[in-house]
Amino acid sequence: LRLGVNGLICDPPGIERVRDLLKQSEFGERCRLAQRSDDPMAPDSFAYGLTIVTARKSFAGTDASITFTLGGDKGSASTTVDSSVHARMDSGSTNFVVLRSADLGTLRSITVQSDTSRLASGWHLDSIVVESRRYGGRKTARFDTWIKSTEPDTRELVNGETSELG
Numbered sequence: 001l002r003l004g005v006n007g008l009i010c011d012p013p014g015i016e017r018v019r020d021l022l023k024q025s026e027f028g029e030r031c032r033l034a035q036r037s038d039d040p041m042a043p044d045s046f047a048y049g050l051t052i053v054t055a056r057k058s059f060a061g062t063d064a065s066i067t068f069t070l071g072g073d074k075g076s077a078s079t080t081v082d083s084s085v086h087a088r089m090d091s092g093s094t095n096f097v098v099l100r101s102a103d104l105g106t107l108r109s110i111t112v113q114s115d116t117s118r119l120a121s122g123w124h125l126d127s128i129v130v131e132s133r134r135y136g137g138r139k140t141a142r143f144d145t146w147i148k149s150t151e152p153d154t155r156e157l158v159n160g161e162t163s164e165l166g
């Protein structure tokens with residue numbers, strides 16, 4: 001299985017796995033099999049990309065569903081990720097999430113909330129970088145904290161890399 005530009009290339013068994021994935025609501029609502037009329041070089045139409053870093057600590061990963069809410073001058077948008085899928089939000093991992101949205105204006109904050117519905121639902125979140133090639137900008141939120149309850153944790157987004165926030 002190989003990820004490509006706006007798509008993936010795989011062998012016949014991989015295609016069957018993809019079809020099974022597309023039956024899950026998380027993927028089926030946003031993804032589909034390619035058609036001959038598709039342009040594989042079309043630019044991404046997503047609005048915001050989140051780069052999520054889980055701390056490299058014992059038991060830092062989670063299997064809970066996590067909701068990310070991005071707030072800006074023109075409103076907010078949310079997406080929920082089922083992190084029980086293999087290797088998502090594991091200790092020491094970097095995960096990428098797409099948040100589709102209209103222009104939120106100047107980005108101000110990001111809120112993270114766990115549903116704590118599964119075993120191993122605690123999560124030690126290190127940082128989140130938010131980027132948008134469509135609307136421009138790159139901002140970072142430093143967490144370095146445990147997300148262990150259903151209470152939302154909101155952080156200010158600032159310009160710069162996580163290493164600068166230290």
